[in-house]
Amino acid sequence: MSNRTLVICKPDAVERGLMGEILGRFERRGFRVVAASLRTVDSDLAAAHYAEHAGKDFYPPLLEFITRSPVFAVVLEGPADTWQIVRHMMGKTNSAIAEPGTIRGDLSTDGRENLIHGSDGPESAEQEIALWFPGLS
Numbered sequence: 006m007s008n009r010t011l012v013i014c015k016p017d018a019v020e021r022g023l024m025g026e027i028l029g030r031f032e033r034r035g036f037r038v039v040a041a042s043l044r045t046v047d048s049d050l051a052a053a054h055y056a057e058h059a060g061k062d063f064y065p066p067l068l069e070f071i072t073r074s075p076v077f078a079v080v081l082e083g084p085a086d087t088w089q090i091v092r093h094m095m096g097k098t099n100s101a102i103a104e105p106g107t108i109r110g111d112l113s114t115d116g117r118e119n120l121i122h123g124s125d126g127p128e129s130a131e132q133e134i135a136l137w138f139p140g141l142s
Contacts, residue, residue, distance in 0.1 A: 010088040011133040013122040036081040117141040
């Protein structure tokens with residue numbers, strides 16, 4: 006499954022009506038949507054998704070943010086390095102230094118609410134896809 010990755014349009018992206026713009030960038034790049042879901046994240050899913058950050062100062066605000074309103078979760082499929090291409094297209098986490106032409110560089114204005122999540126490697130992609138889309142083969 007290393008040619009698949011999870012992308013989440015976070016609450017700020019959904020609230021601002023940017024789902025189509027973000028997904029369109031990936032589709033124009035040649036990625037195929039394998040699964041998609043618009044949903045409100047419950048506290049259990051949020052805690053499981055961000056488990057590696059438990060105990061850190063930014064963990065409670067992170068959970069509050071991801072659960073405040075709907076997200077648009079998508080599984081993208083492409084070449085073997087899909088996760089890496091997607092991460093490059095997203096841009097740096099801090100929108101203040103994200104490169105123009107990237108999603109965050111063009112569309113984000115807040116470092117904490119940065120529009121999008123993408124799996125950071127093939128192992129995390131596999132784990133996150135299983136968490137968000139159980140049974141997807």
